[in-house]
Amino acid sequence: MTVLPFLVxxxxxxxxxxxxxxxxxxxxxxxxxxxxxxxxVAISLSPDAAIDIGGTILAGSAWLRLYAILASVVALxxxxxxxxxxxxxxxxxxxxxxxxxxxxxxxxPHAGVAVLAAxxxxxxxxxxAAPLGAAARAxxxxxxxxxxxxxxxxxxxxxTAWLARPLAELATxxxxxxxxxxxxxxxxxxxxxAIPFHFWAARVADAAPGVALPLLMAWLPxxxxxxxxxxxxxxxxxxxxxxxxxxxxxxxxxxxxxxxGLVAALVQDDLEHVVGYSIVADAGVAVLGLAVLDPAGWExxxxxxxxxxxxxxxxxxWVLAIHGGFGTRRLPDLAGWARRAPVxxxxxxxxxxxxxxxxxxxAWQARSTLIDLALPRPIAVLVMIAPIAAIAIYGRILxxxxxxxxxxxxxxxxxxxxxxxSLPRRPMAGVGGLERxxxxxxxxxxxxxxxxxxxxxAVRTNRMPLAAVxxxxxxxxxxxxxxxxxxxxxxxxxxxxxxxxxxxxxxxxSTAEPGPSAEPxxxxxxxxxxxxxxxx
Amino acid sequence: xxxxxxxxxxxxxxxAVLAVSARDVRATVLGVLIVLIAGPLVASxxxxxxAILARVAAGLLAARLLTxxxxxxxxxxxxxxxxxxxxxxxxxxxxxxxxxxxxxAAALGPAxxxxxxxxxxxxxxxxLVTGRDVLRLGxxxxxxxxxxxxxxxxxxxxxxDGEQLVISLLTISLGxxIGVIGAAARAxxxxxxxxxxxxxxVPRLPDAHRDIRREVGVEPISPKPPVAPKEPGVAxxxxxxxxxxxxxxxxxxxxxxxxxxxxxxxxx
Numbered sequence: 024m025t026v027l028p029f030l031v032x033x034x035x036x037x038x039x040x041x042x043x044x045x046x047x048x049x050x051x052x053x054x055x056x057x058x059x060x061x062x063x064v065a066i067s068l069s070p071d072a073a074i075d076i077g078g079t080i081l082a083g084s085a086w087l088r089l090y091a092i093l094a095s096v097v098a099l100x101x102x103x104x105x106x107x108x109x110x111x112x113x114x115x116x117x118x119x120x121x122x123x124x125x126x127x128x129x130x131x132p133h134a135g136v137a138v139l140a141a142x143x144x145x146x147x148x149x150x151x152a153a154p155l156g157a158a159a160r161a162x163x164x165x166x167x168x169x170x171x172x173x174x175x176x177x178x179x180x181x182x183t184a185w186l187a188r189p190l191a192e193l194a195t196x197x198x199x200x201x202x203x204x205x206x207x208x209x210x211x212x213x214x215x216x217a218i219p220f221h222f223w224a225a226r227v228a229d230a231a232p233g234v235a236l237p238l239l240m241a242w243l244p245x246x247x248x249x250x251x252x253x254x255x256x257x258x259x260x261x262x263x264x265x266x267x268x269x270x271x272x273x274x275x276x277x278x279x280x281x282x283x284g285l286v287a288a289l290v291q292d293d294l295e296h297v298v299g300y301s302i303v304a305d306a307g308v309a310v311l312g313l314a315v316l317d318p319a320g321w322e323x324x325x326x327x328x329x330x331x332x333x334x335x336x337x338x339x340x341w342v343l344a345i346h347g348g349f350g351t352r353r354l355p356d357l358a359g360w361a362r363r364a365p366v367x368x369x370x371x372x373x374x375x376x377x378x379x380x381x382x383x384x385x386a387w388q389a390r391s392t393l394i395d396l397a398l399p400r401p402i403a404v405l406v407m408i409a410p411i412a413a414i415a416i417y418g419r420i421l422x423x424x425x426x427x428x429x430x431x432x433x434x435x436x437x438x439x440x441x442x443x444x445s446l447p448r449r450p451m452a453g454v455g456g457l458e459r460x461x462x463x464x465x466x467x468x469x470x471x472x473x474x475x476x477x478x479x480x481a482v483r484t485n486r487m488p489l490a491a492v493x494x495x496x497x498x499x500x501x502x503x504x505x506x507x508x509x510x511x512x513x514x515x516x517x518x519x520x521x522x523x524x525x526x527x528x529x530x531x532x533s534t535a536e537p538g539p540s541a542e543p544x545x546x547x548x549x550x551x552x553x554x555x556x557x558x559x
Numbered sequence: 560x561x562x563x564x565x566x567x568x569x570x571x572x573x574x575a576v577l578a579v580s581a582r583d584v585r586a587t588v589l590g591v592l593i594v595l596i597a598g599p600l601v602a603s604x605x606x607x608x609x610a611i612l613a614r615v616a617a618g619l620l621a622a623r624l625l626t627x628x629x630x631x632x633x634x635x636x637x638x639x640x641x642x643x644x645x646x647x648x649x650x651x652x653x654x655x656x657x658x659x660x661x662x663x664a665a666a667l668g669p670a671x672x673x674x675x676x677x678x679x680x681x682x683x684x685x686x687l688v689t690g691r692d693v694l695r696l697g698x699x700x701x702x703x704x705x706x707x708x709x710x711x712x713x714x715x716x717x718x719x720d721g722e723q724l725v726i727s728l729l730t731i732s733l734g735x736x737i738g739v740i741g742a743a744a745r746a747x748x749x750x751x752x753x754x755x756x757x758x759x760x761v762p763r764l765p766d767a768h769r770d771i772r773r774e775v776g777v778e779p780i781s782p783k784p785p786v787a788p789k790e791p792g793v794a795x796x797x798x799x800x801x802x803x804x805x806x807x808x809x810x811x812x813x814x815x816x817x818x819x820x821x822x823x824x825x826x827x
Contacts, residue, residue, distance in 0.1 A: 077610075079721025127725070135711065135718075139725045142704070146732035153743040162744035166693040169736050173700030174687070176729075177680070177707035184711035185662060192664035199663045 024067045025074040026130040033123025040116030054115030065091035081130040085514035097336045100497040105234035107486035108347020121147045125246035134183040134254035141247040142176030151235040164230040167223045175210040182207040186258040201269045208273040214244040215306035217280040228299030233343040237336040260316040274314040280307030294342040294352040305331040311397040323389035325515035330386045334377040337497040344490040349435035359428025363437040366491035373498035375417035377505040385507030436487035443480040568675035571597035582637035592622040603669040610723035617727035621734025628738025635694045652681035673713030679706030692750035697737030
């Protein structure tokens with residue numbers, strides 16, 4: 024199956040969900056049905072299938088398939104937690120549309136088309152950052168987000184257009200490649216909110232609903248970064264230019280983001296800010312991946328993107344469940360939360376393990392390889408051990424959780440399952456066997472009806488335990504991916520069809536046009552190989 | 560040089576100058592619409608009719624979304640340096656773009672597109688950097704992305720139909736995003752309310768422009784302050800607002816005609 028059905032389902036479900044935003048129940052139901060359908064279509068995607076739409080190829084790949092599956096499943100989990108906590112009106116529809124746009128970007132082998140789609144998907148996020156009826160600050164945040172998206176989109180469009188030509192003449196001017204590379208790298212850093220471009224992202228973390236935070240700060244920028252990786256691999260890296268200054272700049276942004284992002288997450292009291300800055304810190308590793316102009320960086324960079332987005336989504340869902348259950352997300356007010364929410368405490372441990380990782384896990388291998396390839400040895404050692412400091416972040420949250428419960432926690436919902444009302448007892452009145460048989464059947468039917476009747480109330484009463492289970496599943500998924508499950512390494516290793524067939528034209532002296540004119544081979548299968556061969 | 564392309568590119572730049580200079584919201588939206596509609600036409604060869612139709616429809620829809628979000632708003636801050644200065648800056652950038660066509664290698668698109676792209680990006684810088692009201696920031700964003708797309712057309716092969724479709728989606732997303740932000744700002748008290756809320760300085764009214772509202776006798780242009788939620792039984796003080804210009808123009812001072820000096824009697 025090609026990627027087209029996925030895009031159609033996403034467009035229809037997202038649009039209908041947004042049109043019906045006034046009716047939250049219907050809007051959310053349509054989004055959930057759409058996400059279920061998207062999951063099914065994503066599982067059926069063929070990595071080799073390609074389709075030509077108006078001269079633009081949309082090609083599948085193993086990594087795209089995994090991204091689509093994980094995005095749909097994680098979005099389902101996030102919406103489930105959101106429904107149990109706050110139920111933001113626009114979030115489900117926006118999430119569906121944005122996932123569709125991200126998949127469209129990843130399916131396009133032509134980087135020029137891909138950046139357009141990735142930018143359009145980011146703009147959908149403005150709808151949740153500046154919702155109608157929100158405070159004036161939301162409009163300010165939305166305007167700044169729009170500006171950041173426009174700047175990053177323009178930089179990426181210019182960079183891809185500059186090098187999307189026969190490069191025989193450009194090859195004599197390395198500065199052109201350096202500028203284009205730097206522009207796209209900076210665009211990715213701004214999209215991730217990497218330090219020092221983090222101001223707009225911090226405001227978004229403050230204003231956007233928690234359910235949309237992973238989408239705005241992780242999933243959509245990750246798709247943008249994946250497009251950048253493919254473009255760098257096709258257009259810049261094969262030239263084997265030194266580009267040392269540009270690489271140092273990009274690596275510096277990544278390093279600063281890793282270190283300062285962790286420090287900022289450690290000192291924050293607002294849990295949503297902790298999520299935001301931990302995303303910034305993990306995004307720093309993704310930015311480092313752009314500084315590696317070596318085929319060895321291809322697999323770890325794409326592995327890390329998936330590990331990081333799923334892990335941070337689980338953390339955001341955890342914060343959402345805590346906020347919904349106890350009515351606050353300020354850490355000082357959450358003393359004793361772990362006593363009343365042990366499932367969420369177990370989830371946090373899993374999230375922490377995913378985030379910190381250890382040697383042997385795919386997450387650790389990917390991160391350490393990228394740091395090793397991008398940075399000189401002494402600095403690399405320091406940056407490699409920096410994420411271990413995240414123990415302090417999660418330890419602090421857990422430490423607060425095991426204390427004596429505070430007022431907000433005592434008044435909160437808690438995870439203990441409850442049934443809203445006692446079920447009526449029905450004594451047997453029949454004397455004969457047949458009578459008792461009929462009576463038993465009647466009691467069974469009545470009992471079933473009693474339970475069914477109370478089921479909606481029971482779901483409402485047990486929102487917190489249900490949310491905790493959803494978070495536990497998400498954190499389990501994150502741990503699975505961090506361990507290299509679901510074939511994440513193989514998917515990351517596979518070279519996209521267009522990349523495999525388009526590397527040659529980028530070389531000096533070549534006159535063939537890269538990208539759009541090249542037909543992807545429908546029979547090419549993903550294989551473990553170097554993503555490009557340096558041009559001699 | 561293709562004269563027809565140059566004319567269309569000139570129209571696009573003129574629309575952009577109108578968008579960044581005008582203080583009337585309708586004129587601003589009209590300027591944006593001109594830029595968006597001229598976008599697909601600054602190409603050689605032209606896209607297919609279906610692609611042009613899709614781009615024009617997307618431009619119209621984006622303008623409509625903008626209008627919906629800004630319904631009721633009549634004025635934005637406009638430029639501080641006046642439209643002639645903006646036009647000159649755009650012209651200078653267009654000359655640079657035309658002269659540097661290809662940016663280091665033979666280009667596959669028309670030089671006029673690159674010239675228009677440079678002009679649009681030059682015009683976008685001021686609203687993006689100094690814009691305080693959300694409409695100016697939005698206009699700057701549209702012009703920046705449109706400028707980048709113009710340059711892309713000037714450098715690379717013309718976009719195919721599929722890419723034109725994605726550009727159309729991007730155009731609609733831009734219009735929708737600005738409309739949503741504008742509506743949120745308007746609900747909070749005005750286009751500049753978001754800046755007021757976080758303590759940024761309110762955009763000062765340009766001195767060099769006449770106040771178009773005085774002619775129709777409506778309230779003067781000034782950013783509306785955010786409305787504080789009123790609690791029962793608590794008197795709320797109106798927030799401090801920047802001093803607004805006078806609503807009613809002061810009547811021109813008339814000189815009283817001098818009475819002729821009475822002839823002195825000792826003349827005789």
